[in-house]
Amino acid sequence: MIDTREPSHVTIADVAQRAKVSTATVSRVVNKSGLVAPETADRVWSVIRQLNYVPHMGARVLASQKSRTLGLILPGISGYFFSELLRGIENGVAGYDYSLLIYSTHRGVTSEQDFYLPLNEHNTDGLIIFTEGLEKDEIARLTARQLPIVLLHQSSPAGLGIPCVTFENKNGSRAIVEHLIKVHKRRRIAHLAGSERQEDSYWRELGYRQALEQNDIVFDPVLVALGDFEAEAAEEAVDKWLAEDVELDAIFAADDESALGAITALRRAGKRIPQDIAVVGFDDAPFSRHLTPALTTVRAPIEGAGKAAAEQLIRLIESSQVDLLTLLPTEPIFRQSCGC
Amino acid sequence: MIDTREPSHVTIADVAQRAKVSTATVSRVVNKSGLVAPETADRVWSVIRQLNYVPHMGARVLASQKSRTLGLILPGISGYFFSELLRGIENGVAGYDYSLLIYSTHRGVTSEQDFYLPLNEHNTDGLIIFTEGLEKDEIARLTARQLPIVLLHQSSPAGLGIPCVTFENKNGSRAIVEHLIKVHKRRRIAHLAGSERQEDSYWRELGYRQALEQNDIVFDPVLVALGDFEAEAAEEAVDKWLAEDVELDAIFAADDESALGAITALRRAGKRIPQDIAVVGFDDAPFSRHLTPALTTVRAPIEGAGKAAAEQLIRLIESSQVDLLTLLPTEPIFRQSCGC
DNA sequence: CTGAAAGCGCTTACAG
DNA sequence: CTGAAAGCGCTTACAG
Numbered sequence: 001m002i003d004t005r006e007p008s009h010v011t012i013a014d015v016a017q018r019a020k021v022s023t024a025t026v027s028r029v030v031n032k033s034g035l036v037a038p039e040t041a042d043r044v045w046s047v048i049r050q051l052n053y054v055p056h057m058g059a060r061v062l063a064s065q066k067s068r069t070l071g072l073i074l075p076g077i078s079g080y081f082f083s084e085l086l087r088g089i090e091n092g093v094a095g096y097d098y099s100l101l102i103y104s105t106h107r108g109v110t111s112e113q114d115f116y117l118p119l120n121e122h123n124t125d126g127l128i129i130f131t132e133g134l135e136k137d138e139i140a141r142l143t144a145r146q147l148p149i150v151l152l153h154q155s156s157p158a159g160l161g162i163p164c165v166t167f168e169n170k171n172g173s174r175a176i177v178e179h180l181i182k183v184h185k186r187r188r189i190a191h192l193a194g195s196e197r198q199e200d201s202y203w204r205e206l207g208y209r210q211a212l213e214q215n216d217i218v219f220d221p222v223l224v225a226l227g228d229f230e231a232e233a234a235e236e237a238v239d240k241w242l243a244e245d246v247e248l249d250a251i252f253a254a255d256d257e258s259a260l261g262a263i264t265a266l267r268r269a270g271k272r273i274p275q276d277i278a279v280v281g282f283d284d285a286p287f288s289r290h291l292t293p294a295l296t297t298v299r300a301p302i303e304g305a306g307k308a309a310a311e312q313l314i315r316l317i318e319s320s321q322v323d324l325l326t327l328l329p330t331e332p333i334f335r336q337s338c339g340c
Numbered sequence: 341m342i343d344t345r346e347p348s349h350v351t352i353a354d355v356a357q358r359a360k361v362s363t364a365t366v367s368r369v370v371n372k373s374g375l376v377a378p379e380t381a382d383r384v385w386s387v388i389r390q391l392n393y394v395p396h397m398g399a400r401v402l403a404s405q406k407s408r409t410l411g412l413i414l415p416g417i418s419g420y421f422f423s424e425l426l427r428g429i430e431n432g433v434a435g436y437d438y439s440l441l442i443y444s445t446h447r448g449v450t451s452e453q454d455f456y457l458p459l460n461e462h463n464t465d466g467l468i469i470f471t472e473g474l475e476k477d478e479i480a481r482l483t484a485r486q487l488p489i490v491l492l493h494q495s496s497p498a499g500l501g502i503p504c505v506t507f508e509n510k511n512g513s514r515a516i517v518e519h520l521i522k523v524h525k526r527r528r529i530a531h532l533a534g535s536e537r538q539e540d541s542y543w544r545e546l547g548y549r550q551a552l553e554q555n556d557i558v559f560d561p562v563l564v565a566l567g568d569f570e571a572e573a574a575e576e577a578v579d580k581w582l583a584e585d586v587e588l589d590a591i592f593a594a595d596d597e598s599a600l601g602a603i604t605a606l607r608r609a610g611k612r613i614p615q616d617i618a619v620v621g622f623d624d625a626p627f628s629r630h631l632t633p634a635l636t637t638v639r640a641p642i643e644g645a646g647k648a649a650a651e652q653l654i655r656l657i658e659s660s661q662v663d664l665l666t667l668l669p670t671e672p673i674f675r676q677s678c679g680c
Numbered sequence: 681c682t683g684a685a686a687g688c689g690c691t692t693a694c695a696g
Numbered sequence: 697c698t699g700a701a702a703g704c705g706c707t708t709a710c711a712g
Contacts, residue, residue, distance in 0.1 A: 023707090033708090057458070058398030101441055118409060123463075361698075362700075368691095374692090404690080
């Protein structure tokens with residue numbers, strides 16, 4: 001192994017000196033900006049390698065006022081959702097010369113103590129903000145500072161006109177619930193609603209309600225409980241319905257994770273799926289097709305949404321030409337848990 | 341909504357001027373370093389809020405030579421693994437005054453073009469590098485530059501002595517396979533190995549082999565196939581065994597994701613689980629307890645490993661006192677898919 | 681094709 | 697308790 005140990009912090013000046021050029025020239029070769037004689041460039045590159053020189057991002061941003069990096073701000077989203085989203089964003093960024101830095105806010109919003117985000121206009125050319133990732137006030141403040149922003153799964157705070165990327169939660173939900181009603185003749189369809197803090201939940205529930213309404217089924221509030229996009233909450237909610245003898249012949253879970261919890265609770269109570277109670281979900285998580293019975297669900301283009309968000313952000317940064325709303329289609333996937 | 345629109349880029353000088361103090365004083369109040377008269381501090385804070393001032397990270401790092409930021413470098417890991425890991429890391433960082441920035445390298449290693457990582461000694465006080473996140477050469481180069489590093493699920497390249505955090509893959513695997521042998525009398529136990537690029541796979545397979553050996557079962561190479569930590573590859577591998585009439589009465593999948601694929605393939609072929617073929621996994625993914633039959637597996641402290649990595653890194657940065665190896669215990673979870 | 685020099689926004693001895 | 701000034705490592709007109 002080559003010993004690459006160096007006196008710490010090689011700077012552009014060290015490179016310039018050793019290559020017998022000015023720092024301006026080194027800067028030009030590193031950035032491929034301005035003209036440099038090929039031989040000079042070669043010499044500089046070889047010194048860079050010798051010295052193991054790495055440009056200082058901060059200094060660079062400071063001097064050039066641009067970062068060529070995109071920021072992603074996330075709450076602590078879980079499971080399959082994150083990786084698909086990230087893959088999509090990276091695909092969207094690929095081909096453009098931007099890096100992607102991520103800041104996750106599992107810990108909740110920060111106090112005045114650290115009164116600025118680690119990702120902001122000073123180290124980022126633009127931000128993708130996922131639902132709940134940031135308070136509306138904070139978003140307003142960022143846009144006021146002229147930072148290009150694209151919202152994922154969250155609509156723009158009033159008056160700010162921030163582009164938003166999401167997918168067809170409402171229509172997807174309506175379709176799957178209508179399927180339950182029309183094809184499988186279910187009338188007592190319960191809904192395990194998603195997290196109250198995510199807009200997706202609202203639209204999915206609305207789709208559910210519209211399906212009922214359009215098929216002359218009276219909405220019964222008893223049939224809606226919080227599944228919170230997680231198995232455990234869903235399990236408890238279903239346990240409660242069962243304990244209270246609530247009559248139901250189908251469950252529409254706001255995501256596949258909560259469908260999982262519903263299935264467990266139903267099984268424990270000896271219910272047969274789908275004969276006694278049909279179960280459908282949303283998202284089409286990687287595990288859904290492997291369940292028994294395989295889960296009927298709505299395929300959500302999570303990766304596609306990530307990609308679209310990245311593309312919109314880059315367009316916003318580079319040309320200010322964006323769509324205020326990007327709404328990707330969803331598609332019902334009929335498997336066995338609905339009775340098909 | 342308050343209009344916070346400001347002339348872009350408020351600097352410390354703007355704040356200083358408006359507060360009628362020097363930039364040095366503003367710096368002192370922002371950083372709570374050095375003494376400042378309470379009234380002065382109040383005045384400065386109020387100007388900061390008025391002007392919506394946000395310090396420039398790059399300038400700060402440049403001037404102070406410290407970033408109070410930790411970096412996490414990841415390959416494109418998928419599913420539940422990521423969120424648990426991240427939660428752990430954030431827990432580990434909580435209480436210390438560091439931010440966490442993440443760089444994911446789904447796209448694969450970068451060329452000379454961008455010859456430096458977006459996360460390095462210039463914007464980070466230390467790095468957590470997850471398996472495969474970075475080539476060994478690159479790691480060597482980073483340590484040569486004196487950047488504190490902790491490796492997650494990857495042992496230190498020879499001679500570098502970088503601290504490593506992982507969990508007991510080998511013993512966990514041995515235990516679960518022995519359970520299959522001793523309790524359920526299985527002798528033809530197949531193994532769906534994990535990704536060849538992750539060390540975990542190696543240790544899990546070794547545990548499997550040791551269990552066989554210690555119970556006088558001759559290792560049969562036909563019984564090992566690549567599951568690659570994913571359902572699809574596992575499904576194909578099991579299909580192949582079945583098509584070739586390979587005799588087997590149990591499958592030890594290197595993770596729960598591949599166990600999922602195995603189950604699907606077995607079901608499709610009409611095999612009963614666990615009567616005909618027992619299936620066990622590794623990790624204890626969130627969905628595992630919800631499967632039918634519930635999946636017997638090894639609980640891996642993914643979150644704990646993340647937490648430990650963060651703690652080790654902070655110790656390394658602040659005191660250079662670290663454990664070269666942190667090996668967290670794993671625990672078999674007996675459910676129904678093994679026959680229990 | 682190349683260099684000297686100002687400036688990006690901050691921090692930190694040093695002096696008072 | 698506060699300020700003047702140098703310096704962190706880079707980029708970018710400007711001049712040649």
